[in-house]
Amino acid sequence: MCNENEELALFLKILxxxxxxxxxxxxxxxxxxxxxxxxxxxxxxxxxxxxxxxxNARYLVIFCKYYGVEFPSLFKGW
Incomplete structure (x- = not known):
């Protein structure tokens, strides 16, 4: 079972x-x-x-606009 730090690290890696x-x-x-x-x-x-x-938190909206993707698509694989 992952702890919060491990989950955050995995999330950031996937993102x-x-x-x-x-x-x-x-x-x-x-x-x-x-x-x-x-x-x-x-x-x-x-x-x-x-x-x-x-x-990541600061720039997510910029990435979505720049690449023309919906916000949830950045989280595929999570």
Whole structure:
């Protein structure tokens, strides 16, 4: 059974990978996304690596608008 920290880590990993896959399917490199969304590249790296709850929460709406996806689709696999 997972504790809350393990569940959060798994959630962030899945979310980060889903965001990374959206970027790759859109044919965008991480620098382009950083420039077009005004999200610092270091934050994007942390998000895609599944290491940052704060940045994920802060930028989820931007990702949904930028990639043209519905909010729940970012959580597939959870």
């Amino acid at each position: 980060g990978e889903n965001i990374r896959q959206l970027r790759l399917r859109a044919g965008k490199d991480i620098r382009t996304v950083a420039t077009e969304t005004d999200i610092p590249i270091q934050d994007l790296i942390e998000i895609e690596a599944g290491r940052s709850a704060r940045q």
